[in-house]
Amino acid sequence: MKSSVMTTKKAVVLLSGGLDSTTALAMAKASGAECYALSFNYGQRCSAELAAAERIAKSMGVAAHQVVNIDMGKIGGSALTDDSIDVPEDEPEGIPITYVPARNTVFLSFALGWAEVLGAQDIYIGVSAVDYSGYPDCRPEFIAAFENMANLATKAAVEGEPIRIQTPLMQLSKAQTVQAGVALGVDYGLTVSCYQADDIGRACGKCDSCRLRIKGFEDAGQVDPTLYL
Amino acid sequence: MKSSVMTTKKAVVLLSGGLDSTTALAMAKASGAECYALSFNYGQRCSAELAAAERIAKSMGVAAHQVVNIDMGKIGGSALTDDSIDVPEDEPEGIPITYVPARNTVFLSFALGWAEVLGAQDIYIGVSAVDYSGYPDCRPEFIAAFENMANLATKAAVEGEPIRIQTPLMQLSKAQTVQAGVALGVDYGLTVSCYQADDIGRACGKCDSCRLRIKGFEDAGQVDPTLYL
Numbered sequence: 001m002k003s004s005v006m007t008t009k010k011a012v013v014l015l016s017g018g019l020d021s022t023t024a025l026a027m028a029k030a031s032g033a034e035c036y037a038l039s040f041n042y043g044q045r046c047s048a049e050l051a052a053a054e055r056i057a058k059s060m061g062v063a064a065h066q067v068v069n070i071d072m073g074k075i076g077g078s079a080l081t082d083d084s085i086d087v088p089e090d091e092p093e094g095i096p097i098t099y100v101p102a103r104n105t106v107f108l109s110f111a112l113g114w115a116e117v118l119g120a121q122d123i124y125i126g127v128s129a130v131d132y133s134g135y136p137d138c139r140p141e142f143i144a145a146f147e148n149m150a151n152l153a154t155k156a157a158v159e160g161e162p163i164r165i166q167t168p169l170m171q172l173s174k175a176q177t178v179q180a181g182v183a184l185g186v187d188y189g190l191t192v193s194c195y196q197a198d199d200i201g202r203a204c205g206k207c208d209s210c211r212l213r214i215k216g217f218e219d220a221g222q223v224d225p226t227l228y229l
Numbered sequence: 230m231k232s233s234v235m236t237t238k239k240a241v242v243l244l245s246g247g248l249d250s251t252t253a254l255a256m257a258k259a260s261g262a263e264c265y266a267l268s269f270n271y272g273q274r275c276s277a278e279l280a281a282a283e284r285i286a287k288s289m290g291v292a293a294h295q296v297v298n299i300d301m302g303k304i305g306g307s308a309l310t311d312d313s314i315d316v317p318e319d320e321p322e323g324i325p326i327t328y329v330p331a332r333n334t335v336f337l338s339f340a341l342g343w344a345e346v347l348g349a350q351d352i353y354i355g356v357s358a359v360d361y362s363g364y365p366d367c368r369p370e371f372i373a374a375f376e377n378m379a380n381l382a383t384k385a386a387v388e389g390e391p392i393r394i395q396t397p398l399m400q401l402s403k404a405q406t407v408q409a410g411v412a413l414g415v416d417y418g419l420t421v422s423c424y425q426a427d428d429i430g431r432a433c434g435k436c437d438s439c440r441l442r443i444k445g446f447e448d449a450g451q452v453d454p455t456l457y458l
Binding site (some may be wrong): 006101108110113137146149153 | 248297298299302330331332333335337339341342343345346365366367368370371374375377379381382383384398
């Protein structure tokens with residue numbers, strides 16, 4: 001039997017602990033990449049989300065999981081990090097108040113730094129332009145612009161190994177995401193989508209994120225294993 | 230006398246406490262902007278730098294100064310944040326080991342978030358493509374790509390108020406930067422450039438950053454008020 005030298009490709013995967021990022025992680029794994037999960041403690045109200053990210057990273061066998069502490073609260077301006085703003089049950093049209101200023105830009109920037117250190121070429125982020133909340137930093141033109149910038153920002157890119165921002169959910173509806181994840185064996189009972197879940201991960205069933213999730217499972221014809229209050 | 234409603238423009242200024250960022254702050258002030266200084270505690274070895282940033286922010290009368298804690302150390306890979314890597318006195322050609330992966334990308338991303346919350350349209354960063362250390366994220370093409378991305382990332386930009394990344398030092402040599410700062414009354418005795426200054430801000434005089442600073446003052450025909458060990 002001949003021996004062959006295989007270089008395992010590496011991927012940094014942004015993992016919030018929600019439905020989308022967990023599905024993106026399953027897809028990164030399915031591509032054969034060695035996965036490095038990256039989560040953020042950024043003053044979000046919901047600590048159940050980070051606990052979910054840790055459960056998921058462990059159960060899905062990532063090579064490493066980092067939880068980076070960042071002070072988004074010092075910047076303020078969002079219902080997700082600012083206790084003086086309520087999470088609304090019904091959002092008006094336009095960009096919602098749960099939008100965190102520059103959040104995906106900040107998260108992708110850290111992912112870029114870690115990718116450079118690891119020698120990873122792929123960064124996975126579970127954004128979708130279909131069933132999404134209207135955040136500007138979830139759109140394909142934002143992702144393309146970030147990738148372009150990333151390839152001018154880094155030593156690795158300058159020396160010839162381009163970074164790719166992988167968005168496998170971009171063109172999927174929530175229902176299609178659920179179907180893809182179920183096909184890959186994702187245990188959605190480990191995930192937390194709610195903006196205001198309680199400490200053990202039970203969801204409100206009312207916020208924008210819960211409503212998108214509930215509808216996604218319904219449309220996919222799948223049972224949502226979430227516990228709703 | 231007629232009364233007129235003046236809207237003061239706001240600028241977020243990245244302030245490390247070094248020569249360049251302090252000069253950029255002086256230029257932002259000179260433009261008439263209300264300045265919001267942003268510094269980072271990112272596990273850099275040199276705490277004198279942050280103390281300098283606080284002195285400078287106070288003495289130059291900024292509207293607010295935030296020091297954001299971020300875990301760059303978890304990502305690793307640079308002599309500036311990783312204690313197992315020595316700061317070299319003589320760098321080989323190419324991108325140096327003091328380069329912090331994606332640092333300016335991360336810093337600008339936080340500045341973008343704060344600019345959005347404040348309603349600031351300008352972000353100042355004291356990078357130069359002339360007398361610089363070879364970091365890829367100091368080049369004009371990186372800045373242009375970041376600005377393009379920023380204007381797709383944010384609620385403000387989407388709703389019509391573009392963000393500008395201001396790089397007033399981009400085409401200045403270190404000597405020209407010193408001359409411009411002296412003309413604006415900058416007290417360079419408050420600034421710390423050294424990668425390994427001691428706790429009271431005394432500089433090594435040997436690292437790349439010290440050598441660029443010393444030469445800049447010499448070429449400008451100005452006295453460098455830094456205390457060298």
